[in-house]
Structure formats: structure tokens, C-alpha cells
Amino acid sequence: MGLSLRGLRLEELQDVCVAAGLPKFRAGQVFEWVQAKGAGAWDEMKNVPASVGEALAGAVDLTSLEALKTQVSRTDGTRKYLFRLGDGQTVETVLMLYERKVARDRATVCVSTQVGCAMGCAFCATGLGGLVRNLEAGEIVGQVLEIMRQVRQEDPEFRVTNVVFMGMGEPLQNYGSLLAAISLLNNPKGQNIGMRRMTVSTCGIVPRILDLARDNPQVTLAISLHSARDEVRDRLVPMNRHYPLQELMDACRKYIEITNRRITFEYALVKGVNSSPQDARDLARLTEGLLCNINLIPVNAVRETGLERPTEAENAEFARILTEAGVEVSLREEKGSDIDAACGQLRKRQGGEFLVLNGKV
Template identity: 45%
Template sequence: MNQNKVALKNFTEDEMKEFMKTIGEKAFRGTQIFSWIYKGAKSFDDMKNIPKSIREKLEKVSYIGNIEIELKLESKVDRTKKYLFLLNDGNIIETVMMDYEDRVTVCISNQVGCRMGCVFCASTIDGLLRNLEPWEILDQILKIQEDTGKRVSNLVLMGSGEPLDNFENTKQFLKIVNDENGLNIGYRHITLSTCGIAPKMRELADLGLPINLALSLHSPYDEKRIEIMPVAKAYSVKDIIDACNYYIQKTNRRVTFEYSLIKGVNDSQQEALDIAKLLKGMLCHVNLIPINAVEERSFERPDKAYIYKFRDVLEKNKIPATVRISMGSDIGGACGQLRRKHK
């Protein structure tokens, strides 16, 4: 339906002004249209101060871009909400809103499915179906703000998909979401999570954006990391640590190492000691994530006491570490769980 048309939500304000000039209109119309999009306009007819002739022209060459809420679940445990969004092509993605006392954080998807193959993750079971366009990533936030009436202040690119495997669209999304007359979400309030595609981590560092980088580590050993996440065949632990150091050097931002604790697989005290050696002296933090059960997998989370012993080993060795509190545990809060059940 929209194959030959341009999605207007893919533009920053400046790009919108340039686009209007390419179709023979004044640049200020771009500012007006950009403003209407962030006021929630769903169609060109909603744009009351745009002449009908321009609206008709826009209808022929462009579309605004809208995804729809297919399903919403609200946690009874905390204020977490989980959304399934229906895309224009019938695919489904999921997004989580975490409502804290002092901020609203949204965990967004940037692919339909994922091809990274991490063994504990539900998102990757069916592989990658397609990349999301920048506007489809953006619209998850817009629709949640509209639904809840709350401003989203923080973003984590940790939903379905690998952001650096959809690098060009992720880059454009970061520009759009930071636009001061749009959502105006500060780069320091955005965290991008990656499995460790080392060359793209370096490219991201070269952009010079002060976003937060989170690296999925899951083991200090190459052999075991390959078992847990097949992408590690391409990039060794040394490769990703070098890329993290490059990121720190370029951005002066602390890197978070995410470590999913799997009972009997990667949760030994020796592994904690070897992580401490690996990360010694780095500007970093370790986020320990006891895994969520996935029906298609047999992995279990370690006992609580064991989790905190693992953390204590890191902290004794001067590596700051926290245990992630599970949000929305009663509504399938982990990546990919709800989408698979719904399908």
C-alpha cells in the first residue's frame, strides 16, 4: 500500500522542511506538519492549518505512519504495561512501559524477531522476519504516550531485535527521537543493548552520541559464550571488550555489561572471579539478570542466595554490580514471550 510513498515520521524537523521543498512547497510547511505529527495527527485531514491542495499532494506522495495497539496487559504487581502492536503488514511487535516514581521508561523493539539466536530468549526462536523502519520504532513511544497520557523520559533499545543489526534505521531513529521539537528525549536517557557486533559498536562510538551502551556478556569464556549466544562465533570476548573500551574512550560513557544468570550454566563463583579480571579498570557496571523461564527452553534461574553471592564476588573485586529487579513478571515481561503466545 505504501511502497512508493515516504513515511513522514521517518524525518527530523529539518528533513521534513527539505522534503516539503522537494515537492514544491515552502519549508515552513514542514515545521507545521512536523508539529501536527507530534500532536497526534493520524491523517492529513487532522492538519487544520495546512491548505487542502497541500494535503492532497501529501496524500499522493507520503503517509504519516501509524501502528495500532493489538493488546495491552497491565501488571498487578507493579505499574508495568506490556503492549502488542500491530504493524501495517500484519506483523506483531511488543513493547514494555515501566512506570517508576521519577521517570517513565519504555523498552522498544527494533526488529520483528531476531537472528542472534541467544538460547534463553523467546524473541529469537522464529528467527528474523524483518527490520523495523525508524518510524515504526518511534511510533511505539508515541502510541504509549497517547494511551497513558504520560511523557516517556527514558528509552531502552532492549526489546525484540538487535539494534546494531538494523544499524541505519537505528541511527535515524536516534536522530528523530532526540529532535527538540519532537519527542526531545536526551541521548543520556537512551540505552542501546547489543549482543556484541564489534564493528558496529565502533561505528556507533564514532557517531559521538552520548547514549548508554549495554553489552550482553553472559560468559567470560569464548566457548561458553558461543553456546549461549551464537553471534559470539564471529566476535570473541577480546573483540567485544576492545570495542567497549573504544566506546568509553570516544564517548566517556560508562558501559553496562548485562549478564543473564542461568542455573548451572554460567553462574559459578569462578565465572564471577574471571569477569572481575576481564573488566578490571574499566569504566563499567555489571547488571545481573536472573533469566525468565521460556516455555521452549529448559533453563532455570539460580536460587536467590546464589545470585547475590555472584554479585558479592564482583563487588569485592571492585566491579560495581546490581541485580535487575524483574518488572511485569505476571504479564510475560521478558522479550518475545507475549508475542509468541499471541501468535
């Protein structure tokens, strides 16, 4: 099997074309068909002769991800896809639609970057099974392209406007493929998704946060924070034992210094764990003076984790304390709650086993 065509940068594809005895300009045509229009077969590429597909067939692989299952929310149109990868592994991807009155509508795809995850966050059942493998760039980009392809069958004008790397896996642990996927999705001859419309979410891999600041200063960084106290965060996000809060916050300060970009802190409110008024005051103190906003997420009640949501009144009080302290706060809009797609926790039953595919909260 050849290189995944969806994971090849234009220059790489040019090299492949030249090596196959084809003129360089064929690479540009093929790239556009694949990356902009989501072509899934050589005969879909109208201005590309069949001989090009034949010449490249051994070198590159054009197989699309296979959508094994799609669920559509009846309340807000959120779609959850279960994709099968070439080796039979599966990942989940979510499309969230936001209607806007003034600006154009937003269509955000939440992609997975790994099969499973090694990070073991307490609220996340993806981590329960450990890491299976990293995704290749073509498999990450392929999630966006396949969703675009499918939705365009109903709506030919459909465009993916935003991508969040928040599905299964820790994106900064698959750094090479992440950067390649960002670059491909940003390419003006492809999806042309602005850097600022892409969000990388991490549980706090400090050295990689600084790498990202240098390599891709325009993407949006989201950090799964979940507590302002090390003893609590150690339990919720075990990576905190390697990179405790002080190191993480130092990295955030450097990140902002380098990029001048606002950081989003994700904070899942868990009853009796991190949602008291004192937790809110600690959080306000921790983030004081930082260019940031805090995204509060009522944690999804997942049976395996045993975690519960606070009441709405407790959530409101938590938000009020932060706001009064001058912190910018938002409460994440719930999407696809009827298909368990909200707040990054996606659940699925497959082959009789309870399988939870999850993203960061």
C-alpha cells in the same frame, strides 16, 4: 503508499513539502504535530490547513501502528503492547514506569528494532524463528509515539523520558534505522529525549560498536555479556563465535576511550551455566579497570529454552563476589512480572501458537 511521516527528519520533510509546492515552514508544523504530539490524522493538526494534508497525502503516510493488544501489570503498571505493522507483521513494545521521590518520574519505553532476530541467543525465543525483516525508522519511533498518544488520553502530562533499544531484534544489525530513530527521538521539536536517556543494547557486533562510538557518542551502550568464558558465551550468545571476548573487550576499551561513557554489561544468571562463584571471579577479572557496571538479571524461565534461575542465595553470592572485587553491580528491578514483561522476555499466545517476543536479557 508514501514515505512514513514518523521516520522523516525535519530536513527530509522540508524537501517533501517543497516538492509538493508547499512553503518550508509547513514542514516544521507537521513535524511538531507528529513527533511531539503524536498526531495520527491530518485533522488533528490544528494550525495546518486541510490543503497541506491533501498536498502531502500521496507523498507521505501518516498511518499509526495499530495496538492489537495491550496488557497492563496489576502490580506496577508496566504495559506491554503488541503492535501490528503496515504489512501485518507484529512487534512487541513495553512501557515501564518508575516512581521517584526526588527527581521526576521515569517512563521508559523498550522498543523493537527488527521483526524476529538472526542472532539465535540461547535464552531468547525471538531468535528461534530467525529474522523476518528490519523495522524502518518510522516503525521504531512509531512505537514510542503511539504509546505516548495512548497514555496521554488518561494523563495529558505524560512524557516518555527514556528509550531502550532492547526489544525484538539486534539494533546494531539495523544500524541506519537505529541512528535515524535516535536522531528523531532526540529532536527538540519532537520527543526531545536526551541522548544519555537512550540505551542501545547489543549482543556484541564489534565493528558497529565502534561505529556507534563515533556516530552517537552520547547514547548509553549495553552489552549482553552473560559469560566471561568463550566456551560458555559461544553457547549462550552465538555471535561470540564471530567476535570472541577478547575482541569484544578491546572494542569496549576503544568505545570508552572515544566516548568516555560507562558501558553496562547485562548478565543473565542461569543455573548451572554461568552463575558459580568461579564465574563471578572470571567476570570480575574480565571487566577489571573498565568504566562499566554489571546488571545482573535472574533469567526468566522460558519453557523452550530449558534454562533455570539460580536461587536467590546464589545470586546474592555472585553479586557479593563482584562487589568485593570492586565492580559496580546492580540487580535489575523486575517489572511487569505478572504479564511476563520482566527482564526483556515477553510471551504471547497468538492464533493458537505459542509465540515468544523477546528482548535482550
